[in-house]
Amino acid sequence: MSRWAPDAQGRLEDAALSLFAERGYNDTTVADIAERAGLTRRSFFRYFPDKREVLFARSASLTKLWEDTITHAPKDATAVEAVGAALAATAEMFANRKKFVSKRQAIINVTPELQERELVKLASMADATAVLLQERGVDEDVARLVAHMGTTVLRIGFDRWVEPANKLALATILQQLLEVGDGVVATPSKPRPRRRATVA
Amino acid sequence: MSRWAPDAQGRLEDAALSLFAERGYNDTTVADIAERAGLTRRSFFRYFPDKREVLFARSASLTKLWEDTITHAPKDATAVEAVGAALAATAEMFANRKKFVSKRQAIINVTPELQERELVKLASMADATAVLLQERGVDEDVARLVAHMGTTVLRIGFDRWVEPANKLALATILQQLLEVGDGVVATPSKPRPRRRATVA
DNA sequence: GCGCACCATGGCACACAGTGACGTCCGGCG
DNA sequence: CGCCGGACGTCACTGTGTGCCATGGTGCGC
Incomplete structure (x- = not known):
């Protein structure tokens, strides 16, 4: 003691x-x-x-889970698939903490200063994700756009999940949003010169 | 006097x-x-x-230009096209102020507190854009994802434009990024063939 | 059991952001 | 001329965030 x-x-x-x-x-x-x-x-x-x-210290474990999932996604997974895996892992982590995270989010949503901090956390997650995707061989522009789309999906989906009226599972919501956003960053149809060399 | x-x-x-x-x-x-x-x-x-x-008071005019452009985009323009028009208008506005905005951005980029504020500005632009797109008849999820993609493109493109090594026009950079992100939010219904996200 | 170094904590003082209340100076207007 | 209103200054105050040093258990070696 x-x-x-x-x-x-x-x-x-x-x-x-x-x-x-x-x-x-x-x-x-x-x-x-x-x-x-x-x-x-x-x-x-x-x-x-x-x-x-x-209010954000505890969310460090979320960031870690997210990034680990991206890192350990199958080698042949596309960028969108890797982000999808991270979204799924996050959904699972939140599933049994809904009461706590809802209360927390309710506070954030009425406090501009806390919303700012949330944006910062999401942005740094997106930046880190973009780096990880590039290490997997994804084109820089594609990586950054997919990464930011992933955090956007997480944010929108989470807010919708927390709404009292909602009955769906977080994983389901995220899955649907990702499908909407998929094809995002489709391969540009017409071949055009890339400014920057891909990791190859 | x-x-x-x-x-x-x-x-x-x-x-x-x-x-x-x-x-x-x-x-x-x-x-x-x-x-x-x-x-x-x-x-x-x-x-x-x-x-x-x-450092941000002057950027209010940017926000206004952006939102006006979305509002007055052709009725039959898609969500992505409307955002593309807003990006083009923004590029034109910045073109002859490069020196000033570069200096300003250099300060922001080394100051976390100012980066936070920049994120807030972009997020509120994205939220406003999503509302405007919905008023044009765009599906809510699509609107929010396209709106956030638009501000992401603006942010990434702007940072690249400001880099000393860059020789391209802002409009060109934004155009290229938007093409990468296009196909974003394709119609959610039909299952599309999976493609590698990397550039072939 | 006895010291001893460590470390989490408390106490104090300070710089600075941001705010409310109020006083002051100037121009305009009848 | 006297009054009003708006831009500005002065003062006092709360609260955040930080550096520095004191203190008092804790666990360790002996």
Whole structure:
């Protein structure tokens, strides 16, 4: 038994989530969060670089799962198929945490500052994905467009899944959206000179 | 002759741009900007809601041009064609301001906080575009995916245009990228033959 | 059991962003 | 001339984020 209560970071995350739900993001100070977690303001910033990040630290595992899935997709899979696999893996991961992620998303959706941070996370996921796809031999432009389409599908599908009216599984929603977006980045019909050499 | 020097907002924007270029964004305080513009800190916040926005206020005209172009695209134009028109109009607008926008972009690209704001601007453009496309009769999913693809193309193309090594016109770059991303959001119903996403 | 170094935490001071309330100066207008 | 309104300044304040140093358990060697 350590003197300090265990899982300080987790306590901060829980405290933040509940306080944001109670009073909203802007009416909650870092001192409030730290107090509820039994710590001080100064310690909060030892676990999180800023106030927004307290809601996103846990999503690091999502990013890792996503990128690992892209990396380990079959060698002959197309770019879209690789992204599809990542979407499927993500859907599975979220399936049994719906209650938590819904609550979290509800807070984000009413707080511009948190929406900004969400955009940043998605954009960095897309950039990383584009790099991974290029390493698989995908053309640079195609890789970047497919990667961004993948995160867009994730975002749209997730928002739709979380809606109270929705009855479908996340995997189903993502699958449908990907089909809509598929053919995306089809091979350009007419051969034209590529500006940049492909990885070959 | 009014007592106050004219174009206070413009002076603030110019002062901010030059100071950010000299010392960087984080080493420039709002007081510094206001002082160079011959104003006080308090007045800065009367023209801009926050420090980041001083670099983005001028891009409001871009947003307006983009949305107007979508709105006034021919009735029979497809979603992708409407976005293509918006890209072309944007390219034309930027063509004769390359020096200014390059300098501005160089600052943004080394400042995470400004990159965040840029993502927000692009995301809100994409959301607005999706709404406009839906009003033209485009399916909701298709509209959202095409809209986000459009802003992605704009972002990627712009970054490539600004690179010192680049010799192509922005319009050309955007055109090529759009062709890569075209076929995007093909009609969802018919099963299309799978193709490798890489360039043959 | 006894020290001891480590490390999570607290305390303090500070710079800066952003905001509200209020005062001030100038031009215009009757 | 006197009044009004708008652009600007001054002051005070909250809250974020950070550097520096003190402190007090904890687990380790002995």
